[in-house]
Amino acid sequence: MMKSSLLSEVVHVMNPRALPKLAALTCDIEPDFGGRTGTLELLEDPTPAAGLLQWCKTQDIPLTGFVVTELLAKNLPGIRSFREQGTELHPHAHTHDTRRYRTRSAEEIGRAQETWAKVFGTPALGYRAPQGVVLPGDPEALAAHGYQFDASVFPTQRFGVFDYRSLPLTPWLWESGIWEIPFAATTKRSRLTLSTLKLYGQHFWEGKIATLPPIVVIDMHLHDIVLPASTRKLPLLPRLAYARNRANGYVLLAWLTEELKRQGYQFTTMERIAAMLREMP
Ligand SMILES: [Zn+2]
Numbered sequence: 001m002m003k004s005s006l007l008s009e010v011v012h013v014m015n016p017r018a019l020p021k022l023a024a025l026t027c028d029i030e031p032d033f034g035g036r037t038g039t040l041e042l043l044e045d046p047t048p049a050a051g052l053l054q055w056c057k058t059q060d061i062p063l064t065g066f067v068v069t070e071l072l073a074k075n076l077p078g079i080r081s082f083r084e085q086g087t088e089l090h091p092h093a094h095t096h097d098t099r100r101y102r103t104r105s106a107e108e109i110g111r112a113q114e115t116w117a118k119v120f121g122t123p124a125l126g127y128r129a130p131q132g133v134v135l136p137g138d139p140e141a142l143a144a145h146g147y148q149f150d151a152s153v154f155p156t157q158r159f160g161v162f163d164y165r166s167l168p169l170t171p172w173l174w175e176s177g178i179w180e181i182p183f184a185a186t187t188k189r190s191r192l193t194l195s196t197l198k199l200y201g202q203h204f205w206e207g208k209i210a211t212l213p214p215i216v217v218i219d220m221h222l223h224d225i226v227l228p229a230s231t232r233k234l235p236l237l238p239r240l241a242y243a244r245n246r247a248n249g250y251v252l253l254a255w256l257t258e259e260l261k262r263q264g265y266q267f268t269t270m271e272r273i274a275a276m277l278r279e280m281p
Contacts, residue, residue, distance in 0.1 A: 012173040019214040023265040029067040041228035043078030064270040066092035066128040069115040090126035106141040113145040139174035149179040149274040169213040194220035198245040225249035
């Protein structure tokens with residue numbers, strides 16, 4: 001497991017008091033359950049993506065997507081929906097092969113950017129690693145491949161995957177010149193995503209929203225709002241976890257976004273947050 005020697009690559013941490021309250025809703029566009037079922041149901045069917053985009057429109061919430069770049073060649077209806085609606089997109093690695101990512105993160109960072117430039121004709125600005133795994137040297141690889149920001153770090157602990165509790169809760173600058181815009185975590189280092197909101201329930205999170213930092217990046221997946229038939233292929237524990245509040249994805253997402261707005265957060269995209277950070281003194 002990765003202990004954070006990454007801390008030595010941090011050169012500047014944003015002072016929370018200097019930051020406005022901004023929130024970004026981000027969706028990871030990837031094979032079902034990050035590839036664990038070997039299926040692409042939620043992207044072969046245009047409905048889940050179209051539903052989410054419609055929901056965002058009615059709530060007036062801009063969405064930022066992080067897409068696994070090897071899927072771009074497949075012309076999947078779900079990905080087409082995001083592209084046709086002009087959703088702000090960035091790469092979410094090239095393959096999302098979590099068994100091998102640790103040994104080839106720099107290669108994935110490079111291949112994602114190459115694919116991006118071929119498909120879109122311009123370089124990608126942001127990057128997100130699978131499972132939130134950032135390794136020493138990755139910030140350097142991101143800079144070498146022309147990215148401007150990274151949106152991968154959960155400054156919390158995930159057993160057996162990472163322990164980034166020593167990393168800051170507010171955005172920081174890596175030595176390589178890349179900005180890190182971390183995921184939402186409370187002062188007690190609880191990870192707030194749509195998955196953990198569904199897992200622990202609204203009551204658990206109610207008092208905790210007030211302890212979030214000024215920049216709040218919420219992570220979600222299409223499987224948080226629609227469960228594919230391939231859910232039955234998952235091992236028992238994750239299957240039980242995803243069954244909790246399975247029909248309440250939109251209800252809980254609406255509760256969270258309303259609560260953030262009530263507490264003074266303005267919704268924006270990752271690119272706009274990155275641009276603001278670059279302009280700050
Ligand atoms: Zn992912």
